[in-house]
Amino acid sequence: MFDTLNSKAALLAPSSSLKENDLTAARSFLSSSGIESIDSAHLFSRERFLAGSDSERSADINAAFSDTDIALIFTVRGGYGAMRVLDKLDYDLISQNKKLLFGLSDSSALQLALASQANLKSFSGLSLTYDLKKDQQLSPKIRDCFNSILKNEVYTETDFESFEALEIEGRVYASCLTLLASLCGSPYIPDLRDSILIIEDVKEEPYRIDRMIQQLKLSGHLQSLKALIFGAFNGCTSKDPGDGSMMELVADWNKQLDCPVIYNFPYGHIKDRVIIPVGGHLKIAKETIFIYPETDQLTIN
Template identity: 35%
Template sequence: MFKPKMLRKGDTIGLVAPASDSSKEKVDKSIEYLKSQGFKVKVSDSCYSKKGYLAGDDELRAKNINDMFKDKDVDAIFCIRGGYGVHRILEKIDYDLIKENPKIFMGYSDITALHIAINNRANLITFHGPMTVSDMRDGLDSFSLQSFKEVLMTSENTLEINNPEGEKIKSIVKGIAEGELIGGNLALISGTIGTPYEIDTEDKILFIEDIGEYTFRIDRMLMQLKLAGKLDSVRGIVLGDFNNCVQEDKEDQSLMEVFEDILIPLRVPIIYNLKSGHCTPNITLPFGSKVEVNGDEGRLIIKERVTIDG
């Protein structure tokens, strides 16, 4: 996998809106936060655009991403928010251009589809982490900021991913496995199945999270991955935050019962309650990097440096 240049204070962060729109006030507040952290900011047109539930039309949103990767003055690219719309632009992204201009690319939620496509087609490590409007406009919490800096702004060859104090990373299935970390939002992952952009899970460590889904829907999406063969060859699974994923009816299966039915029979190491996803704090994870999942001790360790000096 190609590695982007490490982020440093004084670097220019390009903002893109690949999915849903936001307000000018929220975008401007997030820009001020990034500047307060010592970064320069370049804003694409999509960040201030609106077309129905989208941040401008598909051509604009895709062009802004391509242009930010091509722009030599831009050091990293952050998404302002998720929502909906990324699947509509996957065919319009220039993956060869991205491969030739590797940069930090960060977001989560709907941005999952871009993580999968860029990992697969440009062989670039990308970052599942906070977005500017969604998480930064009122100031990033201290733990998320620390995680952001540890992953994007240090040159460690190994780095353990830790939860905040009082939030234990727990184990469902014991064992230790290594592989490339991939994944993201479960709904978006399942939405890639059967397309040219579907997730590659072979010999990978699969990370999944979601928000606001009834447990029967989590069941359905996991079964879609299972029936598509996407769980057959995973080496391990990391379950992130499942914010407000509850039973529709009191007699429905609980979230843990769904995991036990579908994931435990895979007999691979599984940990859960990693605070990454639609939650605060929101831990930054490097997709495409080599990691170790330790189901004996409830640990996740990045096993390689994920950025390079530049």
């Protein structure tokens, strides 16, 4: 069980920039949870579409991991830019100073890199500025998942659909599809063999979604998957109805792949979503998915 009382959390912006008032509700939430928020040195910096230069943002990430007083790390917003710092991080330092890191969306690039290069498990599905605006509270699934992670308790989810009854368990990776596909050809994608892969995206037409999945397939990253889970694809509709729907795309991939396919799983750019341990453990037992936070062991086994 993780004791939040008097814990300190680093707030990082590895992607797009933000303003100080974007974090008002987030600071209140953390404080009410007994967590003191610590701003990274360049949290409110801006360089074009980024939250500071690449060297500034990577320095903030390295500093957060090296600070022995920091127990948690939150990447506070998405946008774009996390993949620009991946080759500037000290993965040896990070692997020796493991923290509970939370992110979503563009932070997928960082979280996949931490898994592949530092053997670090992190948690995808919580973005402080996306999920906490003004007087907004965390949605029920996010709140319950977050509490389960802090208590190191299993979280169960029954809100999903599949083409067949399944009994599968294994290592799990979750990512925004755009970021996962963009990392093809780099060393920052973990070995996905014998794992359960969860993908999501937002405001992309189905043909673009298909192209990115094809890229993963042709790059060899879909070989020997235990299961492919389609999370939320919010706003992913065809401008031309004749181009087909996301459901048609999902059904097509169910035929193409040698592994089971699950869909309509509540992970991604939606208000009420689950938090997934990237590099952690997940079990699918017929109509229930069990998510194991295992916060006492942040090394990917």
